[in-house]
Amino acid sequence: MHLRLYNTLSRNIEEFKLPKSKAVNLYTCGPTVYENAHIGNLRSYIFADVLRRTLEYDGYKVNWVMNITDIDDKTIKRTVDEYGKKATPQELRKYTDKYFADFKKDMEAVNVPTDSKHIKFIRVSDELEEIKKFIKDLIKLGYAYKTDDGVYFSIEKYQKKFGDYGALVGKDFLKGKKIGARVKVDEYEKENLSDFALWKGRDESDGNIFWEDEEFGEGLPATQELALQAGRPGWHIECSVINKIAFRGEPTDIHTGGVDLLFPHHTNEIAQSQPLYKPFVNHWSHCEHLLVNGRKMAKSEGNFYTLKDLEKEISDAGIVFRYLVLQTNYRTQMNFTLDSLKAAEAGLEHLSDARFNWNNPGDVVNTEEYFLKALNDDLNTAEALAILGGLVGFKNAGARVDKMADALGIKFFNAEITPEVRKLKEEYEECRRNKQFVQSDALRKKIKGLGYTVRDTETGSIIRRARK
Ligand code: AMP
Ligand code: ZN
Numbered sequence: 001m002h003l004r005l006y007n008t009l010s011r012n013i014e015e016f017k018l019p020k021s022k023a024v025n026l027y028t029c030g031p032t033v034y035e036n037a038h039i040g041n042l043r044s045y046i047f048a049d050v051l052r053r054t055l056e057y058d059g060y061k062v063n064w065v066m067n068i069t070d071i072d073d074k075t076i077k078r079t080v081d082e083y084g085k086k087a088t089p090q091e092l093r094k095y096t097d098k099y100f101a102d103f104k105k106d107m108e109a110v111n112v113p114t115d116s117k118h119i120k121f122i123r124v125s126d127e128l129e130e131i132k133k134f135i136k137d138l139i140k141l142g143y144a145y146k147t148d149d150g151v152y153f154s155i156e157k158y159q160k161k162f163g164d165y166g167a168l169v170g171k172d173f174l175k176g177k178k179i180g181a182r183v184k185v186d187e188y189e190k191e192n193l194s195d196f197a198l199w200k201g202r203d204e205s206d207g208n209i210f211w212e213d214e215e216f217g218e219g220l221p222a223t224q225e226l227a228l229q230a231g232r233p234g235w236h237i238e239c240s241v242i243n244k245i246a247f248r249g250e251p252t253d254i255h256t257g258g259v260d261l262l263f264p265h266h267t268n269e270i271a272q273s274q275p276l277y278k279p280f281v282n283h284w285s286h287c288e289h290l291l292v293n294g295r296k297m298a299k300s301e302g303n304f305y306t307l308k309d310l311e312k313e314i315s316d317a318g319i320v321f322r323y324l325v326l327q328t329n330y331r332t333q334m335n336f337t338l339d340s341l342k343a344a345e346a347g348l349e350h351l352s353d354a355r356f357n358w359n360n361p362g363d364v365v366n367t368e369e370y371f372l373k374a375l376n377d378d379l380n381t382a383e384a385l386a387i388l389g390g391l392v393g394f395k396n397a398g399a400r401v402d403k404m405a406d407a408l409g410i411k412f413f414n415a416e417i418t419p420e421v422r423k424l425k426e427e428y429e430e431c432r433r434n435k436q437f438v439q440s441d442a443l444r445k446k447i448k449g450l451g452y453t454v455r456d457t458e459t460g461s462i463i464r465r466a467r468k
Contacts, residue, residue, distance in 0.1 A: 008284040023061040025247040029257040030066035033099035034074040038304035040290035040297035044258040047287040047330040049112040057407045065246035068123045070096035072235045080207040087207035109318025111409040124238045131233045134241045135198045148224045151199035186235035198237045202230040236268035255281040291335045320345045326381040352413040359460040360393035414465045
């Protein structure tokens with residue numbers, strides 16, 4: 001079966017046609033490690049992980065790579081705030097180490113594995129030499145130019161050759177816009193169409209966080225020479241370079257991120273990379289936003305929850321959040337509330353009860369085909385969950401259900417009911433059917449003594465091991 005996946009660039013659902021013999025180059029824009037991730041960020045990584053799992057379920061080997069943005073306006077500012085005006089690159093590294101470690105913990109909590117078998121993280125601060133080389137190549141080819149405060153990418157030059165700047169946003173993106181201004185900051189609005197910084201000459205506010213390269217000063221008037229010899233990369237160039245490093249210059253098969261990255265980040269990634277190799281990316285895939293009260297969850301809005309916030313409300317918050325997220329298609333905005341989180345917790349408890357109690361009579365035939373179809377239909381996780389839900393209470397479906405849960409990255413709560421307790425449960429139900437209530441009460445006590453609760457329902461009793 002082949003995955004059909006929406007391509008942001010073509011605005012169509014396309015069949016993913018890579019031969020199964022070839023590993024999939026999957027790239028995800030990773031976190032900016034200046035603070036803890038919020039659960040909106042985690043939604044975009046859960047989506048990428050479901051994509052990775054689906055490809056693997058379909059029989060592909062996946063090379064999944066994620067950058068870690070430890071050099072950008074925000075990480076530098078925070079490091080200088082913390083260490084003072086003399087802050088160094090080593091201190092930047094130390095400052096961001098903590099958030100990178102926390103990020104991995106959050107990822108594990110939402111069941112996105114972070115070991116090297118599943119994903120490779122590449123830190124920007126480890127790749128300065130490659131970044132500088134990439135920028136120099138763009139200068140040589142005429143797509144980048146030096147000024148007295150940085151090296152900038154020329155949209156005009158790019159546009160003359162390729163004619164598709166901004167195509168990810170829409171084909172008429174450039175209509176009515178004036179090209180020419182320059183922007184040094186990493187983040188800016190669509191209206192401010194500007195040549196953007198690849199290399200930012202050292203600024204006093206950066207403390208001592210800079211890297212040196214004499215070549216960047218060459219050819220400039222003597223008064224300006226020094227201005228560029230010390231500096232640091234812009235945000236967008238980092239991802240272009242890390243894609244190239246990750247897949248050794250082969251095209252990236254699928255590139256993911258949240259929709260806020262369409263412009264300027266991914267638009268600029270394409271522009272920087274195409275002069276060196278084309279296609280840069282075969283398939284662009286974006287996750288819609290998680291909202292709070294109808295607005296994008298964002299650090300700048302101050303309306304965000306972290307996983308730690310959710311853990312104060314419920315236990316197993318990461319896995320419950322994942323279960324909640326999968327109920328909505330990744331291309332649909334999703335409004336987050338604590339009530340919806342609690343409803344998801346109840347839903348997952350119910351599913352877990354069904355998984356281990358086998359209270360559905362009879363056997364079921366294979367529904368794996370429908371499950372696979374749903375996942376391969378542009379990652380229809382809501383439908384895949386519904387199919388899993390229809391199968392989960394049958395004794396003969398256990399192994400299949402576990403495989404499906406794994407494809408979605410869902411974990412059931414309750415540990416398996418031990419054979420001893422299962423036998424007691426059967427005896428208990430038998431006694432109740434025969435109205436031998438003294439015996440059934442004794443059995444109930446015995447089951448409780450082994451750490452389980454017992455609940456009687458119309459379709460049988462439910463035994464549950466208490467969650468920690
Ligand atoms: P950042 O750490 O800000 O670079 O963001 C990391 C990832 O989270 C990017 O792919 C963003 O597009 C994504 N993202 C940011 N905010 C949200 C949100 N509210 N909902 C979903 N994804 C988001
Ligand atoms: Zn990126």
